[in-house]
Amino acid sequence: MTHARQHLTQVVAHRGASEDAPEHTLAAYRKAIEDGADALECDVRLTADGHLVCVHDRRVNRTSNGRGAVSALELSDLAALDFGSWKSRDAFGGPRVEEPDWEHRPEDREDTSVLTLERLLGLVSDAGRRVELAIETKHPTRWAGQVEERLLLLLKRYGLDAPASPGDSPVRVMSFSARSLHRVRAAAPTVPTVYLTQFVSPRLRDGRLPPGVRIAGPSLRIVRSHPAYIERLKQSGHQVHVWTVNEPADVDLCVRLGVDAIITNRPRAVLDQLGR
Numbered sequence: 698m699t700h701a702r703q704h705l706t707q708v709v710a711h712r713g714a715s716e717d718a719p720e721h722t723l724a725a726y727r728k729a730i731e732d733g734a735d736a737l738e739c740d741v742r743l744t745a746d747g748h749l750v751c752v753h754d755r756r757v758n759r760t761s762n763g764r765g766a767v768s769a770l771e772l773s774d775l776a777a778l779d780f781g782s783w784k785s786r787d788a789f790g791g792p793r794v795e796e797p798d799w800e801h802r803p804e805d806r807e808d809t810s811v812l813t814l815e816r817l818l819g820l821v822s823d824a825g826r827r828v829e830l831a832i833e834t835k836h837p838t839r840w841a842g843q844v845e846e847r848l849l850l851l852l853k854r855y856g857l858d859a860p861a862s863p864g865d866s867p868v869r870v871m872s873f874s875a876r877s878l879h880r881v882r883a884a885a886p887t888v889p890t891v892y893l894t895q896f897v898s899p900r901l902r903d904g905r906l907p908p909g910v911r912i913a914g915p916s917l918r919i920v921r922s923h924p925a926y927i928e929r930l931k932q933s934g935h936q937v938h939v940w941t942v943n944e945p946a947d948v949d950l951c952v953r954l955g956v957d958a959i960i961t962n963r964p965r966a967v968l969d970q971l972g973r
């Protein structure tokens with residue numbers, strides 16, 4: 698008797714286990730690894746002095762007790778801030794449910810300090826099991842290649858810039874910018890790239906991606922409203938990684954459609970739902 702090979706859906710912790718811990722902090726990524734996440738998602742931005750840090754917004758105002766654009770601050774400025782106590786605020790800028798407790802910063806300052814990509818790479822390499830990393834370049838076009846250059850230098854330092862094949866790579870690079878992905882592929886052809894899309898486009902409708910990109914990263918909104926596009930992408934041989942999937946019904950939808958990776962703020966809950 699033959700058994701169809703079960704499709705394994707990867708569970709990716711979006712900004713770490715960001716439902717439980719402040720996004721993009723060491724605490725959130727440690728929790729995601731403990732939770733059993735297959736991969737960690739992080740956004741990266743360049744500081745004024747050229748360090749890649751894991752911060753989603755252009756400014757630090759929402760997720761720290763500081764103010765200003767990441768690109769205008771040096772790493773030492775960011776290191777003085779508390780990126781942990783804001784957690785009570787809705788992750789997408791919604792209403793606060795309680796005041797951040799800036800006065801009572803946890804004892805372990807590293808847990809709530811700004812996280813550099815280098816530190817996150819270190820965490821992953823010390824995880825004791827394979828934990829993949831999905832790194833999103835945020836608004837890279839304004840830096841004319843510097844984000845990708847810096848990123849590739851770091852990957853090289855960790856021996857991650859030249860996997861034998863994309864399937865072997867524990868790291869992938871994601872972006873809404875096709876140009877950013879092109880730069881990565883030009884320098885590191887076997888590092889997989891993921892083209893993120895928030896809205897439906899003719900390209901997506903036809904199951905196509907930018908040249909050389911093998912993985913589609915559509916928003917959950919696209920998946921809900923146009924499941925046929927997802928099927929088309931899969932039929933065209935692409936992998937599909939969907940963000941941000943937190944509700945059980947949406948997890949079911951993704952599994953039904955054969956989605957390859959579910960990017961979620963609650964990795965443990967999704968793993969439980971998948972029976973893992």
Ligand code: G3P
Nearest residue numbers: 738740753833893940960
């Ligand atoms: O994983 C992709 C997703 O994170 C893109 O949206 O705004 O959460 O970075 P955003």
Ligand code: CA
Nearest residue numbers: 738739740833
């Ligand atoms: Ca992101």
